[in-house]
Amino acid sequence: MKQRNRASASGLFLLELIVAILFFAIASAFSVQIFVKAHKLNEQSQISNWAVNECAGFAEVLRSSDSTKETDAVISRLYPDSTSDTDRLYIYYDEDFSPCREDVAEYKISIEVNDRSSDTAGAITATDAEDQETYFELRPKRVHSGEGKEES
Secondary structure, eight states: OHHHHHHHHHHHHHHHHHHHHHHHHHHHHHHHHHHHHHHHHHHHHHHHHHHHHHHHHHHHHHHHOSSHHHHHHHHHHHOTTOEEOSSEEEEEEOTTSOEEOGGGOSEEEEEEEOOTTSSBOEEEEEEETTTOOEEEEEOOBOOOTTTTOOOO
């Protein structure tokens, strides 16, 4: 009779152990999913912060330049690996957000410069270099000469 009690007690203990292991397995699965989502959000926020900072810097160059040639010259001097076509400049960045050549780029900023008659200085767009996913776009207003100056 004592052997039956011992067998049922060990069976009950084994069942409790299985339930506890199942509970911890389910909890760890949810925890892993939460950590993966947090990691993805962190990566996205890093990309967004980089895009905003870079676009804001280029916006200041656009707003302060008097001509398309001046803008091209300033950006080409600062970013020797930049490229251009008829109406846009392109600056390429690697996965660490460092300027690089086009063939190893992960990210790209394109700068469209408008002529002086337009109210906007141009358009600055930060995108993924391969699939062209847009991370940030900025259309800075032009600073007109004489604005903000007091007359004497």
